[in-house]
Amino acid sequence: MTKILFSVFMLLQCCALAQAATERIASPDGRIRLEVTTGDTLRMSVYYGDEQILKPSALCLQVQQECLGVQPKVKGVQRQFISRLLPNVVPIKNAFSRDEAQQLTMRFAGRYSVEFRAYNNGIAYRFLIDRKGKVDITNELLALRLPASSQAHLSKTRSFWTSYEEPYTHVALADYQSADEMTHLPVLLETERGTKLLLSESDVRDYPAMFLKSAGNSTLTTVFPKSPATWEPIGDRGFNITKEQPFIARTDGKRSFPWRFMVVGDDKTIAANEMERVLGGQCQLADVSWIKPGKVSWDWWNHWTIWNVDFETGINNQTYQYFIDFAAQYGLEYILLDEGWNKDVRDPYTTRDDIDVRQLVEYGRQRGVGVILWLAWLTVENHMDLIKYYADMGVKGLKIDFMDHSDQWMVNFYERVASECAKNKLIVDFHGSFKPAGLEIRYPNVISYEGVRGLENGAGCVPDNTIWLPFIRNAVGAMDFTPGSMASAQPEDNHGSGSLPMGSGTRAYQMAMYVCFESGLQMLADSPTRYMREDECTRYIASVPTTWDESRVLSAQVGSHYVVARRKGAKWYIGAMTGSKPQQLTIKLDFLKTDGLLTGFRDGRNAHRIAVDYQRFNQHVSPDDTLTLRLARNGGWCGVIE
Numbered sequence: 001m002t003k004i005l006f007s008v009f010m011l012l013q014c015c016a017l018a019q020a021a022t023e024r025i026a027s028p029d030g031r032i033r034l035e036v037t038t039g040d041t042l043r044m045s046v047y048y049g050d051e052q053i054l055k056p057s058a059l060c061l062q063v064q065q066e067c068l069g070v071q072p073k074v075k076g077v078q079r080q081f082i083s084r085l086l087p088n089v090v091p092i093k094n095a096f097s098r099d100e101a102q103q104l105t106m107r108f109a110g111r112y113s114v115e116f117r118a119y120n121n122g123i124a125y126r127f128l129i130d131r132k133g134k135v136d137i138t139n140e141l142l143a144l145r146l147p148a149s150s151q152a153h154l155s156k157t158r159s160f161w162t163s164y165e166e167p168y169t170h171v172a173l174a175d176y177q178s179a180d181e182m183t184h185l186p187v188l189l190e191t192e193r194g195t196k197l198l199l200s201e202s203d204v205r206d207y208p209a210m211f212l213k214s215a216g217n218s219t220l221t222t223v224f225p226k227s228p229a230t231w232e233p234i235g236d237r238g239f240n241i242t243k244e245q246p247f248i249a250r251t252d253g254k255r256s257f258p259w260r261f262m263v264v265g266d267d268k269t270i271a272a273n274e275m276e277r278v279l280g281g282q283c284q285l286a287d288v289s290w291i292k293p294g295k296v297s298w299d300w301w302n303h304w305t306i307w308n309v310d311f312e313t314g315i316n317n318q319t320y321q322y323f324i325d326f327a328a329q330y331g332l333e334y335i336l337l338d339e340g341w342n343k344d345v346r347d348p349y350t351t352r353d354d355i356d357v358r359q360l361v362e363y364g365r366q367r368g369v370g371v372i373l374w375l376a377w378l379t380v381e382n383h384m385d386l387i388k389y390y391a392d393m394g395v396k397g398l399k400i401d402f403m404d405h406s407d408q409w410m411v412n413f414y415e416r417v418a419s420e421c422a423k424n425k426l427i428v429d430f431h432g433s434f435k436p437a438g439l440e441i442r443y444p445n446v447i448s449y450e451g452v453r454g455l456e457n458g459a460g461c462v463p464d465n466t467i468w469l470p471f472i473r474n475a476v477g478a479m480d481f482t483p484g485s486m487a488s489a490q491p492e493d494n495h496g497s498g499s500l501p502m503g504s505g506t507r508a509y510q511m512a513m514y515v516c517f518e519s520g521l522q523m524l525a526d527s528p529t530r531y532m533r534e535d536e537c538t539r540y541i542a543s544v545p546t547t548w549d550e551s552r553v554l555s556a557q558v559g560s561h562y563v564v565a566r567r568k569g570a571k572w573y574i575g576a577m578t579g580s581k582p583q584q585l586t587i588k589l590d591f592l593k594t595d596g597l598l599t600g601f602r603d604g605r606n607a608h609r610i611a612v613d614y615q616r617f618n619q620h621v622s623p624d625d626t627l628t629l630r631l632a633r634n635g636g637w638c639g640v641i642e
Contacts, residue, residue, distance in 0.1 A: 023077060025104045027118040032264055034118045036106065042069040042114065046123055048195050048264050055145035059114065061127045061257065062139040066110070068127065069141075073109040080105075082117070086278060089288045089444035092478050092518040095549045099278040115256075121269050124261035124279055126203070131253030137207070138247045142260055144199070144212075144220040148174050149192035152220075153472060153558075154183040160211070160225040163404055163432050164451030167465045168472070170559075173218045182213035182223050184406075185435060188270070188472045188558065196270045196558065198263040200476045202279035204437040205415065207249045207258055209406035224248040225407040236345040237376035237402040249408045258437070267471065267556040271564070276476040280441030290425045291445050292396075293520035293546045294333025296372065297323045300340075301456055301482060302527040303499045315340045316354035321363055326528035328367040330542040335364065336399060336523070338374040345376050348386040361394040370396030372429070377403045381413060384420060391424035397447070401431040418443035429480055429521055436477025447478065447520035454481040455503050455525050459494040463505045463634040467579040470562045474518055482523040483513035484541060486530040488611040490634060491580075501526075505577075506607040507614040509636030511537060514544040515575025516564055522546050536616055540601060543640065544573055554587045563587055563629065563637075572596075576629050576637040582608065583631040592623040592641065600639025603632040 020039030026032065033047040037056060046054035060069035084099040101117040101124075108114070111130040117123060129135070150173040155166045158181055173189070186200035199220075201210050208224045215221040226244035233239050259279040263270055304314050311318040323335045341355050342348060351357060361371050373390060377400050380386065387398070400417060403410055414430065421428050422445045431450035440446040452473050455461050466481075473479055485503025487496065488510050496502030503510055503525070514522055524531065524541065531538040545568040554574070555563040561583045563576040572592065576585065598621045604613030611634070621627070621641060629637045 021074065023104055023106065025079065025102045025116060025118045027120045028100055028102060029120045031120065032118050032123060034116055034123050036104065036116060038072045038074055040071065042072045044116065044125065046262070046264070051191065051193055051195060053147065053191055053195055053197060053264065054262070057145050058141060058143045059125065060141040061112070061129070061137065063129065063131070063135050063137060065138070068108070068110060068112045068129070074106060075109055076107040078105045079103065088277070089283060089291060090293055090440070090447060090520040091547045091549070092520055093274060093548060093551045097274045097277050119275070121265050121273050122261060122263040122275055124259045124275065126259045127257045129253060129255065133253050134250055135253040136247040137249040137251060140222055140224060140248070142222045143215065146173055146189060146218050146220070147191050148218045150218060151190040152176055153188040153190070153468060156181040156183050160407065161404055164434055165453045165457065167453055168468050176214040178214050178216045180214055182211045184211050185209070186472050186476045187212055190558070194266070196265060196267060196471070198270050198273070198472070198475055200261060200276060200435065200437070202259045202261060202276045202438045203256070203281045204258045204411060206251045206408065206412060208408045208411060209434050209437065210258070210260070225405070227408045233378060237378050238404070239378065263475070267558050268553040270475055270558070271470045271556050271562065272551070272553045273475060276436055276438065277441060280438030282442065283444060284442045285422055285444065288444055291427060291447070292333060293447055295542065295546060296334040296336050296521055296523045297327045297332050297528065298336050298338065298482060298523040298525050299323060300338035301501055301525040303501070305499045305527045306529050308529065315352055317356055317360060320360050323528060324360070324364045324367055324369045326531065327369045330531070330538060332369065332524065332542060334370045334372050334396060336372045336374065338399070341373065346379055346382070348375060348379050348383050349389070357390070357395070358393055365394060372397040372399055374399045374401060376401055377413070380417060387420050387426060388424050391426050395426065397427035397429065399429045399431060403430070404432045406434040414439055418446045421445055431480065435473060440478060448480040449478055450480045452479050452481055455483055455485060458496055458501065459491070459504065461504060462491050463509065463577070464579040467562065467577060468559055470516060470556070471558045478519045479517055480519050480521060480523065481513065481517050482525045483510055483517065484523065484525045485510050486526045486534045486537065490609065490611050493611070504634065506603050506611045506632055506635045507537065508601050508603050508607070508638060509577050509634060511541055511601055512575040512577045512636035512638040514541050515566060515573045515638050516562055516577050520546055537601065540638070540640070552591055555585050561585060561631070565591060570642065572641040574637070574639050574641070576631060578631045578633070578635055580633050582633045582635065583629070585629045585631070587627050587629065589621055589625045589627065590623050592621070595620060595622045596641040598639050598641045600637065602630065602637045603635040607632040607635055
């Protein structure tokens with residue numbers, strides 16, 4: 001931190017503020033109030049009803065050695081009401097999103113402005129500058145001063161080199177100290193009254209992702225990776241930054257910077273929010289008709305394990321033709337050729353002797369199944385022409401993996417790939433990636449992101465961690481969790497191997513994730529052989545859409561349970577999941593417009609011990625009915641009403 005920015009932070013610690021003017025805005029419903037004060041430093045405070053959830057917190061953007069936000073001089077103030085209905089190209093939650101807020105724009109001497117917005121479910125702000133040419137952003141400060149009794153739910157990381165798959169840490173904010181590890185976004189906070197605050201960012205362009213660390217005294221402050229000057233490859237996919245620039249971004253002098261947002265409310269509000277989407281920017285593509293979300297029969301997790309066939313299974317065309325036949329049988333849109341299809345990860349053009357991508361593409365085309373290829377990011381960077389090469393061959397998309405960084409250069413790599421793939425009508429699934437932050441809004445062919453502790457972590461993926469995802473990681477955009485284990489096990493029984501993997505949680509829990517989790521692509525992680533043996537479960541999973549007209553959170557408690565209803569056309573799908581504590585939940589069906597037939601799957605009587613135990617049932621339901629959901633430990637419930 002430079003001397004200037006350090007001085008700003010020291011000002012933050014003072015109890016008394018210099019004499020300052022105050023500007024205020026409130027959410028359209030009046031529940032959330034945001035106050036901006038201009039004294040020694042620019043600060044914002046936030047109130048939720050009569051509760052102060054954010055004490056005066058300093059904001060600063062450092063351009064070269066000038067710190068915008070220190071000794072601010074107001075030149076003008078503008079207020080406006082924003083009300084827009086935004087159509088979603090890939091509607092993982094709703095067909096349309098409502099962007100409705102009160103906006104305060106403060107213009108300051110020094111040719112910069114700050115925009116603040118107050119929504120019914122949170123607040124957001126961003127800096128804007130009006131300079132000539134290129135400028136160096138040497139730092140940015142947001143020092144969040146929170147109530148001392150707050151709880152924090154974090155994904156700690158030792159460095160900026162991270163897979164974004166760390167399990168959540170749950171800690172009293174007062175116990176989170178400046179010597180502790182930083183955390184990547186999103187971060188969930190909880191006040192003593194139970195109010196939830198979800199922190200993240202959107203519209204991140206030509207700029208690094210934001211991290212947070214403790215500054216002590218229940219204060220979180222921003223940390224950013226420096227822009228790399230030089231780096232060297234490590235192996236076939238990693239890299240080590242050997243020299244850093246003295247700035248976090250060298251960028252256009254006339255631009256807006258990323259939105260920093262905080263969703264505020266109860267558990268349902270957090271899970272239902274679309275803040276990342278409404279702040280993400282504008283779609284850059286004139287034609288989006290070719291972008292096809294869907295489900296994917298995935299090979300890597302099940303280790304190409306197929307049996308009762310007359311060929312040797314593995315990474316060969318016969319095995320992938322079997323995957324294609326399975327996908328066609330159940331109406332899945334894609335198969336994925338994960339790592340192993342080329343002889344050398346660094347060479348995207350030379351396949352294994354038993355793999356012919358062109359032949360697989362044609363075989364899939366005849367059966368209505370598209371092919372997606374896995375590639376390491378470094379290979380893509382070194383061979384950007386592969387995008388056109390495989391698009392011309394008929395490949396439908398790329399899964400690009402192991403970026404594991406989010407500095408300015410890497411953020412720009414994501415955008416370059418998204419743009420080039422869009423030109424060639426390829427969808428993209430980023431793995432080893434940071435959270436959604438607006439790119440998939442500008443380039444909706446970016447159909448999902450991983451960067452989550454999902455099923456690929458084997459026994460390290462436990463429901464007590466997974467149950468937090470609807471309130472943290474999946475609450476800021478698409479999440480490729482890769483669910484669907486048919487070899488379901490309670491965590492203590494999860495002893496899966498490479499060829500015979502297992503997934504923690506009950507069978508109904510594994511199925512419910514297809515409704516509960518939001519992603520334009522949903523993987524079927526298990527073996528086609530297992531899925532065909534569990535036909536009635538597989539037919540349900542295959543029937544669940546990946547995009548939705550409408551979503552409603554029916555019941556939610558962070559760290560405990562999550563129940564959501566989603567509509568596609570005239571059908572309603574319901575999914576429920578829990579952690580290690582069993583649940584009995586009552587939900588209303590008043591969102592229905594007519595009577596219908598419910599076909600559901602619930603935990604069997606012995607699912608608390610034998611996780612594969614489930615019951616399929618049918619019953620007639622009406623809008624006046626309630627349902628009682630009994631979830632075993634690490635259990636689930638799912639169904640469709642039609």
